[in-house]
Amino acid sequence: MSEAGQEIQRLLETTVRRYVDSGAAIIKVDSTRLGLGFQAVDLTRHHLLIETAKGTEELSLITKVATALEQRVTAHLYEQGAKVPFIWPATGAPISEERSLVCFQDVDYRTDYGKLDLERLQQCEISALADIHGKNRGLRHELSWLLFADLSHITDMLHTRFRPQWEAAKLNEAFNEEFGPYIPIVEAAARTIIDDMVTVIKDETTHTLIHNDLNPGNVLVHDNQEVFFIDWEEARYGSLFLDLPLRCRTTQQVLQYREALSVQGFELADAQFTTLFSIASRYLGLRFMSWNLGAWMDNAPAKADLIRYLHMVANESLHT
Known part of the structure; x- marks a missing residue:
């Protein structure tokens, strides 16, 4: 696995253990590149199979190269209980133009848009x-x-x-x-x-x-x-x-x-x-x-x- 791949793997593992199950282990990862967003950021969906004390389950997470502003705002709102995805790392770093790799909750991967109220x-x-x-x-x-x-x-x-x-x-x-x-x-x-x-x-x-x-x-x-x-x-x-x-x-x-x-x-x-x-x-x-x-x-x-x-x-x- 490349160095970049190892970084993503560690990020996925940390996110799963923080927000899903502290004892979870990732068994399998299938990643799909979603392309470049308006701000030319890498966007990838990761379909995970994880093992927990209750058995195996499926999960989907998103990684992207995000600005410090997006990280900080999303983390702030999540702490307030707002309807935003969880994010890791949830940085409080000073705002700059630099971007870094983060992991988000994949909000709608299980949504059936044909059956909405x-x-x-x-x-x-x-x-x-x-x-x-x-x-x-x-x-x-x-x-x-x-x-x-x-x-x-x-x-x-x-x-x-x-x-x-x-x-x-x-x-x-x-x-x-x-x-x-x-x-x-x-x-x-x-x-x-x-x-x-x-x-x-x-x-x-x-x-x-x-x-x-x-x-x-x-x-x-x-x-x-x-x-x-x-x-x-x-x-x-x-x-x-x-x-x-x-x-x-x-x-x-x-x-x-x-x-x-x-x-x-x-x-x-x-x-x-x-x-x-x-x-x-x-x-x-x-x-x-x-x-x-x-x-x-x-x-x-x-x-x-x-x-x-x-x-x-x-x-x-x-x-x-």
Whole structure:
């Protein structure tokens, strides 16, 4: 076994003994490379057969080369009891650009996505998100190692992710035929959104730990029963409205989220909530449509998501 293979084997053994069974032994490992993520990190699924005092059982774990930020945020949230995967090592090291090999719980390897109670799971998701936001509100000092989602961050997201893809899409004849009526709406929103977002960013009552990248791929179902949030690589401290519009699609979900926050003593005035939700929806629609703008013609889910992001920009995203 290579030196890299030995490192992975030791990491898997340590993770199993810490989170599954302290006396467990790994009998067999089948590893499958899952490719490279957006941040060019190695991602591998390991299907394990382990021996415990109760007999043999199967288990799946994920290894990747993760940033210190993702490690620290995930470990922090796991300690809070949040719906996130367990991780090892759970480092508290200073945040840097360096990456290191870590092992995560494989959240959805036993999930049957064809047999989901979607309504119940959506309720679980909203409650889990409100729990994270509520527990970390007012912890700016304790979480000072997190970067703040400030105006420069907003501007960078728009200039590097949205704008190049949008300009290319406008030159696409098929895009113009399919989505032409949305082009002036998007252009108008893009002209003012940075100034508009000042209101969201400056509202300190909504500041908390945010995921900041809650696209559908980062929200997984665990064992058909629970919803987990993964990939905290872009986490920041900032307005909860930088997460919320991406996951709330109905007025009922908004009400459920607000009720879950109120249980933790956190309530927002109706006018304040409506204004910030509307502004943030426009921004998030612009930011997250970028990949879909280049993929919608050959990918039905990408087209569906693009339509949703366009609706967000037009403030048409909430349904009764």
